[in-house]
Amino acid sequence: MPEHVEVRLEDDVHLHVAASGPPDAEVTAVLLHGWTLDGRSWHRQQAELRERFGDRVRVVTYDARGHGRSGCMALRTATLAQLGDDLAAVLDAVAPAGPVVLVGHSMGGMTIMEYAHRHPDHFAARAAGLVFVSTTAEGHTHTVYGLSPRIARLIRLAETTGAGVLARCGEWRPPRALLRALRPSIRWMLFGDHCDPTDIRLVTSAVARATLRSIGGFRASIGAQHRLDTLAALAHLPAAALVGDRDRLTPPPCAESIAAALPATELTVCPGAGHMLMMERPEQVNAALAGVLGRALAGARSRLLPG
Numbered sequence: 001m002p003e004h005v006e007v008r009l010e011d012d013v014h015l016h017v018a019a020s021g022p023p024d025a026e027v028t029a030v031l032l033h034g035w036t037l038d039g040r041s042w043h044r045q046q047a048e049l050r051e052r053f054g055d056r057v058r059v060v061t062y063d064a065r066g067h068g069r070s071g072c073m074a075l076r077t078a079t080l081a082q083l084g085d086d087l088a089a090v091l092d093a094v095a096p097a098g099p100v101v102l103v104g105h106s107m108g109g110m111t112i113m114e115y116a117h118r119h120p121d122h123f124a125a126r127a128a129g130l131v132f133v134s135t136t137a138e139g140h141t142h143t144v145y146g147l148s149p150r151i152a153r154l155i156r157l158a159e160t161t162g163a164g165v166l167a168r169c170g171e172w173r174p175p176r177a178l179l180r181a182l183r184p185s186i187r188w189m190l191f192g193d194h195c196d197p198t199d200i201r202l203v204t205s206a207v208a209r210a211t212l213r214s215i216g217g218f219r220a221s222i223g224a225q226h227r228l229d230t231l232a233a234l235a236h237l238p239a240a241a242l243v244g245d246r247d248r249l250t251p252p253p254c255a256e257s258i259a260a261a262l263p264a265t266e267l268t269v270c271p272g273a274g275h276m277l278m279m280e281r282p283e284q285v286n287a288a289l290a291g292v293l294g295r296a297l298a299g300a301r302s303r304l305l306p307g
Contacts, residue, residue: 002046007062007093009086011077016069019094020050021058027128027296028058028095029289032087032108034134034275035222036215037206038068041105044282045289052290056297062090064107066214068206072171078217080225083107084114088122099128101296103289105278106250107218109135113227116234128296130239130262131289134247134275136254137231137261140223172212179204192246192274199279231261238295239265240288244273244280266291 002018009015018039021028029049031042039061049059063070064083073082091100104112109132116123179186186207187200207215239262243255252269259267268288273280 002059002061005094007090009065009089011073013065013073013077014071015062015065015086015090017060017062017090017094019058019060020046022055023058023095024098025058026056026098026300027293028060028098028100029293030060030087030091030095030100030102032102032104032111033061033064033067033206034106034108035218036067036210037105037203038063038209040068040202040206041276042103042278043202045103045278045286048282048286049289049293052286053293053297057293058095060090060094064111064214066211066217068209072211072213075213075217078214079221080107080110080114080218081118081221083111084116084118087111087115088119091122091126099296099300100126101129101131101289101293102127103131103133104135105133106135106275107222109133110137110222110225110227113137113230114225117227117230120233127234127237128299129292130234130237131285131292132239132241132255132258133285134243134250134255134277135241135258136250137225137227137258138254139225173210174208174212174215176208179208189248190275192244192280193272194280196279199276202279203276228257228261231258235262235264237262238292238299240268240292241265242268242270242277242281242285242288244270244275244277246272246274249275 002020005017007015007017033039033041042061046059049057065073102112183204187195241255241258243252259265268284270281270284278285
């Protein structure tokens with residue numbers, strides 16, 4: 001069973017962290033969830049990693065500020081920059097030594113990029129591999145929701161206006177009755193051709209636990225981030241990028257630009273899949289993660305050998 005701990009940050013926000021595996025494992029895998037979700041998004045990866053690698057890999061997930069079981073925060077800190085700082089703090093608290101493989105879905109992938117940008121020395125000392133799942137390094141550049149560009153611009157205008165209103169709603173959370181009514185819209189936005197009913201229930205449950213401040217507050221930062229230059233400096237790391245060809249939020253061009261910035265990246269495009277690849281295509285995500293972890297483990301072992 002995972003160990004649950006609370007990490008308190010400098011601004012007094014607490015983060016809920018779950019960790020399994022020994023603290024002195026050869027490599028630590030840190031799995032970062034997407035916007036409005038929580039650490040439970042990775043349940044199929046957590047089980048697979050424990051079975052495949054045993055005590056060689058420590059697996060860490062946590063709920064970002066304003067999400068899941070973590071505390072709410074001041075609106076000014078609802079930014080990707082702050083999430084990058086939070087990731088550095090979590091590593092210092094629960095995985096202070098040894099190599100780490102960073103795995104990010106959507107906003108989680110953007111968090112990894114921000115951590116690399118804001119803490120380059122810290123990142124260089126710790127990062128041994130990267131996995132980007134349904135994410136982007138170019139803000140909303142490629143986001144057209146699977147619609148015509150004109151309609152996409154109207155949706156984005158409505159979305160950003162609504163986000164500003166939600167951001168001022170503080171610690172309130174979305175009413176569960178409303179989310180149940182919106183479940184078909186959530187399913188259309190986040191999933192591809194097929195969706196397991198348990199997955200849409202989990203996603204709806206996660207959104208219900210996110211504060212309205214985080215749902216609205218992070219939108220501006222997510223839309224504006226551009227970190228391809230940061231990624232280009234990380235080309236020496238083993239990496240993988242995955243995307244569904246039905247992803248309406250971070251479509252294939254997002255993953256393709258990441259792979260172009262990291263030429264050694266293994267790019268996987270999953271036919272018929274949407275934005276929630278770790279649920280929709282767990283086998284492909286698990287295989288990519290295992291490949292990067294295997295290379296990180298080999299690198300960790302080679303550093304321990306004499307000569």
